[in-house]
Amino acid sequence: xxxxxxxxxxxxxxxxxxxxxxxxxxxxxxxxxxxxxxxxxxxxxxxxxxxxxxxxxxxxxxxxxxxxxxxxxxxxxxxxxxxxxxxxxxxxxxxxxxxxxxxxxxxxxxxxxxxxxxxxxxxxxxxxxxxxxxxxxxxxxxxxxxxxxxxxxxxxxxxxxxxxxxxxxxxxxxxxxxxxxxxxxxxxxxxxxxxxxxxxxxxxxxxxxxxxxxxxxxxxxxxxxxxxxxxxxxxxxxxxxxxxxxxxxxxxxxxxxxxxxxxxxxxxxxxxxxxxxxxxxxxxxxxxxxxxxxxxxxxxxxxxxxxxxxxxxxxxxxxxxxxxxxxxxxxxxxxxxxxxxxxxxxxxxxxxxxxxxxxxxxxxxxxxxxxxxxxxxxxxxxxxxxxxxxxxxxxxxxxxxxxxxxxxxxxxxxxxxxxxxxxxxxxxxxxxxxxxxxxxxxxxxxxxxxxxxxxxxxxxxxxxxxxxxx
Numbered sequence: 001x002x003x004x005x006x007x008x009x010x011x012x013x014x015x016x017x018x019x020x021x022x023x024x025x026x027x028x029x030x031x032x033x034x035x036x037x038x039x040x041x042x043x044x045x046x047x048x049x050x051x052x053x054x055x056x057x058x059x060x061x062x063x064x065x066x067x068x069x070x071x072x073x074x075x076x077x078x079x080x081x082x083x084x085x086x087x088x089x090x091x092x093x094x095x096x097x098x099x100x101x102x103x104x105x106x107x108x109x110x111x112x113x114x115x116x117x118x119x120x121x122x123x124x125x126x127x128x129x130x131x132x133x134x135x136x137x138x139x140x141x142x143x144x145x146x147x148x149x150x151x152x153x154x155x156x157x158x159x160x161x162x163x164x165x166x167x168x169x170x171x172x173x174x175x176x177x178x179x180x181x182x183x184x185x186x187x188x189x190x191x192x193x194x195x196x197x198x199x200x201x202x203x204x205x206x207x208x209x210x211x212x213x214x215x216x217x218x219x220x221x222x223x224x225x226x227x228x229x230x231x232x233x234x235x236x237x238x239x240x241x242x243x244x245x246x247x248x249x250x251x252x253x254x255x256x257x258x259x260x261x262x263x264x265x266x267x268x269x270x271x272x273x274x275x276x277x278x279x280x281x282x283x284x285x286x287x288x289x290x291x292x293x294x295x296x297x298x299x300x301x302x303x304x305x306x307x308x309x310x311x312x313x314x315x316x317x318x319x320x321x322x323x324x325x326x327x328x329x330x331x332x333x334x335x336x337x338x339x340x341x342x343x344x345x346x347x348x349x350x351x352x353x354x355x356x357x358x359x360x361x362x363x364x365x366x367x368x369x370x371x372x373x374x375x376x377x378x379x380x381x382x383x384x385x386x387x388x389x390x391x392x393x394x395x396x397x398x399x400x401x402x403x404x405x406x407x408x409x410x411x412x413x414x415x416x417x418x419x420x421x422x423x424x425x426x427x428x429x430x431x432x433x434x435x436x437x438x439x440x441x442x443x444x445x446x447x448x449x450x451x452x453x454x455x456x457x458x459x460x461x462x463x464x465x466x467x468x469x470x
Contacts, residue, residue: 029283030082030105038281039084043071045280046088046103053213054096055273055292063095081105081283088286097304099245099271100289108282124151124186130159131186132166134179141334142326143173147194150186150247159190167197167228174337175235175330177322181265181315185246188274192220195251198260200232206254209274209291218291229376233336235329236261237322240307241315244268250293252307257297262325263309265318272303344372352390355399362402369406383407384420397427408437415444419456422463431467438463 034042047064054060070076070091076084085104092101121127134146145166151159170176192206204222211217238261240252249268255261274291293301313321351364372378378386384407391400404421411417422437438460445453 029107031080033078034076034081034084034284039071039076042084042280042284043067043076046286049278049286049288050092050101053276053278053288053290054101055212055289057212059096060288063092063101066095067091085284096289098273098289099269100273100275100287102287104285104287105283106279106285108279122152122155124149125155126158130155130162131183131190132162135166135169137170137173140327140330141172141174142323142330143170143176144179145170145176146179147183147248149183150188150190150251153187153189156187156189160193163190163194163197164227167194167231171229171231173234173330174333175237175326176231177237177239177319177326178261179239179319180244180248180252181239181241181318182243183245183248184243185248185250185271188220188247188250191247191251191254193223195254196223196226197228197230198232198234198236198255199258200230205296207250207296208294210294211291213290229374233333235326235333237326238263239265239315239318239322240268240309241266241318242269242306244307245271249302249307253295253302256307256310257295262311262322263307264311264322264325265309265313266315267306267308267312268302270302270304270306272301341375341377344368344375344377348372352399355402362398362405365399365402366406366409369403370410373410380407380411380414380417383410384417387420387424391424391427397424400424401428401430413444413448415441415448415450415452415456418444419459422459426463426466431463431470434463435460435467 047068050063050067051057051061054063067088070087075091076087079087082105085102088103089101092098092103124131128148130151131147131149132145133148134144136144138144188207188209195206199222202222202224206220206222208217208219236255238252238255240248240263244252244265245268249271252261252263252268256263272293273289274293275287276290278286278288280286293303295301311321347368348365351368355362355365369378369383373383383403387400387403387407390396390403401421401424404417404424407414407417408421418437418441422434422441425431425434425437438456441456442453442460444450445456450456
């Protein structure tokens with residue numbers, strides 16, 4: 001054990017040493033003065049890219065001309081890579097008033113180990129749980145979700161898992177506060193993924209983005225394919241402030257105009273355009289706003305005006321105001337939820353009591369059981385027990401068959417539900433269908449190495465005997 005412990009310490013020490021060396025070298029590089037010949041190339045390249053790619057061709061050309069004029073005046077002379085980036089970013093903003101235009105030092109990662117390490121340590125990746133930095137539920141059953149950023153495209157898969165895990169913790173709450181204060185943004189696809197949990201409309205296009213240079217449009221929309229339970233009715237309160245930007249503003253803007261959340265706090269930063277990154281050299285990159293945002297409802301965006309909250313207050317006051325409203329909403333939501341659960345059970349009773357053999361009424365039973373299952377009120381075992389109650393206690397094989405059939409839809413990978421369904425089909429003298437159901441049970445049992453396979457095989461043999469006697 002001591003050797004293993006020592007090995008771990010040595011490995012950790014080497015990793016930390018490498019990180020420190022990597023960080024020091026990066027700091028030294030960005031503080032170097034940009035060579036004159038490289039500076040000229042950087043300025044010319046940026047001016048050309050701005051004119052070609054910026055959302056507005058007119059403003060893009062104006063930005064390029066202004067930067068070239070600044071270069072000729074000597075404004076960028078003898079600047080380090082880091083200082084040059086800041087200077088060009090300020091000059092971009094002077095002309096465009098667009099937060100998505102910037103220039104910055106970014107060393108090209110030439111070797112795979114360095115690139116992997118940089119990814120591992122990236123503040124928008126694993127180091128910050130891909131943006132989902134805090135999830136909690138209080139005694140009032142009010143959920144709180146802090147999203148520090150909406151990560152990067154490179155982490156889309158991991159970010160979806162982080163979002164799913166967060167929602168799984170919050171899915172039974174009666175009100176939800178989502179904190180987007182100081183969230184600088186990220187990318188829109190993870191925004192759409194998170195939003196999909198709060199809507200049951202399908203399909204629902206949220207926003208469209210237009211790229212002038214490519215003359216191309218792309219859209220984001222609500223998705224139905226989610227691993228967790230949707231929360232289309234939970235009251236939501238969104239906290240925003242002046243540092244809420246870009247994709248975080250997009251989330252707030254869409255939730256506001258779809259009337260799905262109450263926004264509380266300060267007007268956001270007003271960074272509504274989407275951007276693209278371009279590498280100028282091994283040391284330098286530029287970000288240019290290339291995608292114009294067009295909201296599906298407003299047909300415009302929050303660019304330069306910000307997202308305006310429903311309830312204006314300081315950033316520090318936003319949580320307390322949201323919590324007071326959430327307490328009231330949570331109580332109402334809880335009462336409505338209880339009533340809806342009662343109604344779901346009434347629907348099951350009604351479907352069963354109005355059932356008529358040899359009719360399409362079995363679909364009403366199936367639908368009512370599905371609805372209760374979706375709300376987490378009944379599981380496989382409960383439905384199975386209900387089926388056997390009608391099969392043996394009430395002596396009603398047709399209703400039992402409908403109940404077991406519902407279970408096969410809800411748990412298609414369970415050998416047990418097909419075995420039970422086959423049993424009801426036999427009692428209902430549907431011998432051919434019973435054989436098929438038992439065959440399915442045996443097949444699934446073999447696939448899953450089910451220890452009860454001998455029971456399913458016995459049921460299949462019995463069903464085949466009845467079929468032969470028919």
